[in-house]
Amino acid sequence: MSKTIRLGFIGCGGIANGKHFPGIKGIEGAEMVAFCDLIEERAQKAAKEYGTPDAKVYTDYRELLKDPTIDAVHVLTPNVSHCEISCAAMEAGKHVLCEKPMAASEADAKKMLETRDKTGKMLTIGYQYRHFHVNQVAKKVVDDGWLGDIYYAEATYLRRRGVPTWGVFTDKSKQGGGPLIDIGTHALDLTLFLMNNYDVDYVVGTSFEKLGRLLDPEHQGQVNGRGEQDNWNNKTYDVEDSAMGFIKMKNGATIVLRASWAINMTKEQGANNKATAMLAGTKGGLDTASDVVRLNHVVAGQPSITTVGEPVAPYIPGFSQGPAPKSLEADIWVKALRGEGELFVTAEQAYTVTRILEAIYTSSKTGKPVYF
Numbered sequence: 067m068s069k070t071i072r073l074g075f076i077g078c079g080g081i082a083n084g085k086h087f088p089g090i091k092g093i094e095g096a097e098m099v100a101f102c103d104l105i106e107e108r109a110q111k112a113a114k115e116y117g118t119p120d121a122k123v124y125t126d127y128r129e130l131l132k133d134p135t136i137d138a139v140h141v142l143t144p145n146v147s148h149c150e151i152s153c154a155a156m157e158a159g160k161h162v163l164c165e166k167p168m169a170a171s172e173a174d175a176k177k178m179l180e181t182r183d184k185t186g187k188m189l190t191i192g193y194q195y196r197h198f199h200v201n202q203v204a205k206k207v208v209d210d211g212w213l214g215d216i217y218y219a220e221a222t223y224l225r226r227r228g229v230p231t232w233g234v235f236t237d238k239s240k241q242g243g244g245p246l247i248d249i250g251t252h253a254l255d256l257t258l259f260l261m262n263n264y265d266v267d268y269v270v271g272t273s274f275e276k277l278g279r280l281l282d283p284e285h286q287g288q289v290n291g292r293g294e295q296d297n298w299n300n301k302t303y304d305v306e307d308s309a310m311g312f313i314k315m316k317n318g319a320t321i322v323l324r325a326s327w328a329i330n331m332t333k334e335q336g337a338n339n340k341a342t343a344m345l346a347g348t349k350g351g352l353d354t355a356s357d358v359v360r361l362n363h364v365v366a367g368q369p370s371i372t373t374v375g376e377p378v379a380p381y382i383p384g385f386s387q388g389p390a391p392k393s394l395e396a397d398i399w400v401k402a403l404r405g406e407g408e409l410f411v412t413a414e415q416a417y418t419v420t421r422i423l424e425a426i427y428t429s430s431k432t433g434k435p436v437y438f
């Protein structure tokens with residue numbers, strides 16, 4: 067039996083409490099021994115609720131990293147700090163699960179990859195959408211060859227009104243961007259994963275600063291990213307509110323990426339507040355917009371839509387309910403740490419996602435395509 071993994075957590079805010087703490091709690095072979103947050107009460111509360119009886123509390127992550135008994139850390143802080151903290155952790159001999167996006171810039175993501183290679187530590191990124199049942203089924207449908215050659219895809223995460231109002235999501239200096247880097251990142255990761263194609267030729271994109279800054283949020287029917295009625299502050303808002311990208315792969319396949327926190331589109335038009343993928347291939351197509359995979363193909367000479375699988379709600383504690391006993395992401399991570407399995411989200415894949423997102427921002431500024 068391999069040893070119990072000792073985990074530290076840096077950042078004890080929304081995603082820590084919504085996914086990481088309850089996710090790890092249900093996993094055998096891992097214990098939560100250290101909690102760090104700039105706001106000490108948050109770390110204390112987490113230690114009390116989830117930690118071992120002797121769990122330590124820190125306000126400076128560098129102090130936490132000095133503990134030689136900690137095997138791995140979760141980096142759950144705003145995007146611009148992902149690189150600094152993850153690299154320091156790997157240099158200190160810890161494996162790292164960092165929240166998405168991998169980093170706020172391509173250069174930072176590259177540095178994380180290089181540090182992983184230099185230190186030989188494990189590095190993975192929190193793209194939990196891949197674990198959702200409907201997306202696992204979609205992956206199997208693709209891998210079993212039902213679509214043939216996939217040449218067109220749409221990666222979508224749109225909210226009609228859903229600007230996150232907690233944390234620092236609308237502050238460019240802390241997050242590096244808005245909905246593209248925050249939620250578009252999930253849709254793009256999911257789509258690349260389903261296509262199993264990371265070979266990008268060029269990227270064109272536009273990001274819009276329209277509704278976030280210009281509108282009076284009080285009259286906009288805002289339901290924030292947590293489904294609460296809560297207005298954003300349009301005076302301090304300084305990220306894009308929508309971004310669209312056109313991603314041409316080396317094999318000719320093309321992906322259209324759409325991300326928004328606020329856009330005048332309906333649910334039927336795609337503003338359904340979740341990361342979805344639509345794939346079109348030479349034999350069939352599929353989409354993951356409902357709880358089951360809809361496969362469109364030809365049966366007995368008839369154009370047909372087959373629903374594949376039964377709906378199973380994704381289990382992300384705090385995000386949604388479901389029958390699954392534990393978080394798959396946490397389970398896979400701890401198994402990898404115990405030497406009993408492989409990482410599922412590789413740092414190389416997450417790096418490509420970050421590279422594409424940055425290319426969309428760059429293309430929007432320059433008006434030119436970005437060649438890879």
Ligand SMILES: NC(=O)c1ccc[n+]([C@@H]2O[C@H](COP(=O)([O-])OP(=O)(O)OC[C@H]3O[C@@H](n4cnc5c(N)ncnc54)[C@H](O)[C@@H]3O)[C@@H](O)[C@H]2O)c1
Nearest residue numbers: 077078079080081102103104105142143144145165166233
């Ligand atoms: N996987 C997902 O679906 C998902 C969902 C939400 C957020 N996230 C990601 O998680 C990260 C955090 O988002 P959140 O919603 O939890 O934000 P949050 O603001 O609720 O929590 C972040 C916490 O980090 C703390 N912090 C900031 N800098 C720190 C530092 N240097 N050292 C220690 N603590 C520090 C803050 O005090 C805060 O408590 C972001 O990168 C975000 O993109 C992922």
